[in-house]
Amino acid sequence: MEFFMNISGSLLINGQEELTTNEAIFATNPTTGNRIDIAFHTADENHVNAAAESAWNIFDDFRALPSSRRSEFLKSIANEILALGDTLINKAVEESGLPKGRIEGERMRTVNQLNLFANNIETESWRTTIIDSALPERTPPRSDLRHQKIALGPVAVFGASNFPLAFSVAGGDTASALAAGCPVIVKAHSAHPGTSWLVGKAIQKAAELTGMPPGVFSLLYGEGNTIGTQLVQHPLIKAVGFTGSRSGGLALLNIANARVEPIPVYAEMSSINPVFAYENTLTENAVSIAQGFAASLTMGAGQFCTNPGVLCYKDSPSSRAFIEKLTPIIAQSAAQTMLTPSIKNAYDNSVSDFTKITGMTLISQGSEANGPNQCQASIFQTTGDRFINNRFMQNEVFGACCVLVSCSSEAQFLEVAESLEGQLTCTVLCNEQDHNQVRPLIPVLERKAGRLVYNGYPTGVEVCNAMVHGGPFPATSNSMTTSVGSNAIERFLRPVCYQDFPNNLLPN
Amino acid sequence: MEFFMNISGSLLINGQEELTTNEAIFATNPTTGNRIDIAFHTADENHVNAAAESAWNIFDDFRALPSSRRSEFLKSIANEILALGDTLINKAVEESGLPKGRIEGERMRTVNQLNLFANNIETESWRTTIIDSALPERTPPRSDLRHQKIALGPVAVFGASNFPLAFSVAGGDTASALAAGCPVIVKAHSAHPGTSWLVGKAIQKAAELTGMPPGVFSLLYGEGNTIGTQLVQHPLIKAVGFTGSRSGGLALLNIANARVEPIPVYAEMSSINPVFAYENTLTENAVSIAQGFAASLTMGAGQFCTNPGVLCYKDSPSSRAFIEKLTPIIAQSAAQTMLTPSIKNAYDNSVSDFTKITGMTLISQGSEANGPNQCQASIFQTTGDRFINNRFMQNEVFGACCVLVSCSSEAQFLEVAESLEGQLTCTVLCNEQDHNQVRPLIPVLERKAGRLVYNGYPTGVEVCNAMVHGGPFPATSNSMTTSVGSNAIERFLRPVCYQDFPNNLLPN
Incomplete structure (x- = not known):
């Protein structure tokens, strides 16, 4: 040892x-900000x-x-x-x-x-x-x-x-x-x-x-x-x-x-791992979804390829009630140390870029940093129409940042999905009563992603025989x-x- | 009907x-040279x-x-x-x-x-x-x-x-x-x-x-x-x-x-489908190999992706005797109509280019054309040293053209093989007594080709489960x-x- x-x-x-004798490199301890000698x-x-x-x-x-x-x-x-x-x-x-x-x-x-x-x-x-064995009697053999x-x-x-x-x-x-x-x-x-x-x-x-x-x-x-x-x-x-x-x-x-x-x-x-949340489950399970989603979003300071960067829902009293559960969880989320100073800078710049997009509203941010390289979780909100028509809203932000996409209807989920680039994962959150709404979305999501998640969250990639950690370009x-x-x-x-x-x- | x-x-x-209303295209009957209306x-x-x-x-x-x-x-x-x-x-x-x-x-x-x-x-x-079934009792599930x-x-x-x-x-x-x-x-x-x-x-x-x-x-x-x-x-x-x-x-x-x-x-x-012929089989089976090889080379005017464009052997009395069997078969081969005038022109130009390479000798040609778009089979000869050092000798000629590569030893087959680009097929012709010579060549050929043929010819691609019609770039x-x-x-x-x-x- x-x-x-x-x-x-x-x-x-x-x-x-x-x-x-070439120039050496040194690591930085992101927690202290100091060079490691x-x-x-x-x-x-x-x-x-x-x-x-x-x-x-x-x-x-x-x-x-x-x-x-x-x-x-x-x-x-x-x-x-x-x-x-x-x-x-x-x-x-x-x-x-x-x-x-x-x-x-x-x-x-x-x-x-x-x-x-x-x-x-x-x-x-x-x-x-x-093995295809020889067939000497066949013409030709x-x-x-x-x-x-x-x-x-x-x-x-x-x-x-x-x-x-x-x-x-x-x-x-x-x-x-x-x-x-x-x-x-x-x-x-x-x-x-x-x-x-x-x-x-x-x-x-x-x-x-x-x-x-x-x-x-x-x-x-x-x-x-x-x-x-x-x-x-x-x-x-x-x-x-x-x-x-x-x-x-x-x-x-x-x-x-x-x-x-x-x-x-x-x-x-690159993947923004969209989540599509349907009306009936948002009505019934607002609290648990808010908790589950926030946990997936903020885990490891959001530094996962499968971090959920987009959440779609139909604008409704239920979804508004859900958002009211979600925003305080995000607001109370602790600042977390990011992997490197440059990743932290890129995160801050990306969040700042989002705030400049017309129609993107920052609706909640996590606790402020109290140490070097710490990030605040951030959630933005926009509409389905705006999201579909603005490619920049699809930019991956490496870190705990998510865009909530408020759609005019669950039918608009299909348009949002069609507008997406290739993804590692796509997720649906729904109840049995939502299935008829969900069904037409599945073939679209199949074309867009390597893994489809039902009533779960995209982070956490099982190492097993059936896993697909992949997906269409640019995932x-x-x-x-x-x-x-x-x-x-x-x-x-x-x-x-x-x-x-x-x-x-x-x-x- | x-x-x-x-x-x-x-x-x-x-x-x-x-x-x-765009400009139309017309086919040509290559046998007559006439446009089909x-x-x-x-x-x-x-x-x-x-x-x-x-x-x-x-x-x-x-x-x-x-x-x-x-x-x-x-x-x-x-x-x-x-x-x-x-x-x-x-x-x-x-x-x-x-x-x-x-x-x-x-x-x-x-x-x-x-x-x-x-x-x-x-x-x-x-x-x-x-299917990896759920394991709800596992930590984490x-x-x-x-x-x-x-x-x-x-x-x-x-x-x-x-x-x-x-x-x-x-x-x-x-x-x-x-x-x-x-x-x-x-x-x-x-x-x-x-x-x-x-x-x-x-x-x-x-x-x-x-x-x-x-x-x-x-x-x-x-x-x-x-x-x-x-x-x-x-x-x-x-x-x-x-x-x-x-x-x-x-x-x-x-x-x-x-x-x-x-x-x-x-x-x-693109593939030139090299064939490596070993001493013992050339000694014992000169006639049947000359016939089999010529048939594979000239079939369909040589217009196959798996046409054998290179034949390697060790310079020896046996291989010289073999060549003496092969050249008259080629010389007597009938001229054949090629698929299109441009393919026929490309063939003629490629053969002409080969004749200009120092150290490439045209040693036999098939019967002269007696109709439009007919080609003459052509075999060239060079040495292993020259072949290894001249990339142009590896150019694919689409048609019944082959380069005979006279090697200083069977050990040189390995160098020739290593010098090759990726191929659809590589072939070995040998007897049991040749196996010790052949064995070290196999790993090299595996790296070079999608299909390895033993005592056969590369043309004829079986449609079955085990077939690989592919291979490393540029095949x-x-x-x-x-x-x-x-x-x-x-x-x-x-x-x-x-x-x-x-x-x-x-x-x-």
């Missing part, structure tokens, strides 16, 4: 710690090349390993993360400003995710084996044809700011790529370099313990628009996993599309995939058909 | 025949809009139909194509210059393909239903989560020149898109507008007979860089299927990527998919997760 207390701040490349060494193109080449050189060996070996590796990563104990928890709290309980929960999620993929690949179902999936190649993973463990160095992208047989190079998020280093060392140690080739994992620090670009442009990188902003995701997508050999980018980007860059749950592995596999191959030449 | 003899040359939009009406942006809007308007209804209804529709299309009898066969022969037997075979393939998707969707496996796939949206299909039936109006792209629940708009290939019209009318008739909404299918004539571009740019089009040249596919890909909402393009583009624009076989439907589906939905709001 002692070893890990001493964070060297090195790059982690091909099983080694690499120190550089550990220098993290940043990469240059030579390090990108070294990482990519070490990944490429072992790619065929790594993907050819029996699934049970990669499974051991993933389980060992989970164990090594747990073995970091409070060293990791305290570092993540220090760098993210998130409460300890939240980080502990996220660690469990990260560990469960690694174990889910570890267990899933042991069943070999990831190979999607399909049919060959023996065997379909099986193989790993795509080395994957570049960009850690997210808001989940320093579960969507970062050993998060879902890394776990699913390694499970698929793809070596991984992580570009650490600059907001939590120490957390990234600890987890990176845990992966290095797990690789050593389970006899993996060291090129299977590297961790780089640096700017997205320099080493991030170089990584995505590198000819030996064959796919990209990203969770972050729309501008960041689109930048990587454009770089990948401009390559001589374009590669898939799985970017999870993600590839609506046919998910970045959470078992099917995330599909992003890093491609099919190969073997025609008339003898057993002794077929892969394991 | 009489009705169909009279090809009006109209566009087919939303169940109607649409005549236009049926004017085909070309579309402008209004027709693109009308087709896209009619598709969009019925999209939710069409995708919500029970699978059995779409299955009936597909089977009815197959029946209506067969009912066209010799009218269709003769027209396709006239427009393509392909022999009647080949067109009859292709019709059967087209019909089988439609029936394959029809039968497959009846099993409902296309939905990929995954787990919701009921149901994963199911839905159709992507209206699909634009670009017919290929070389399969006027199987990769055209009612080809694999159309069949799989309709099976998935996606309306289809076909941009007809200008080389076979009459064939396209007859098949388009068969689809319209089948839609009518099976009670499909007429917007489910439209057929447009016009230039790729005008109406083709407009189609791919249209906001209501959600995916593109294309089979054709690399330049054509890349153009569509760039247009799709530049949209406000980028959409997937499934372009099957296709998306290596994770296939355009032939059951899995082709996956291209037009995306997953949606329903959280805690009651049965009466879940889709069928």
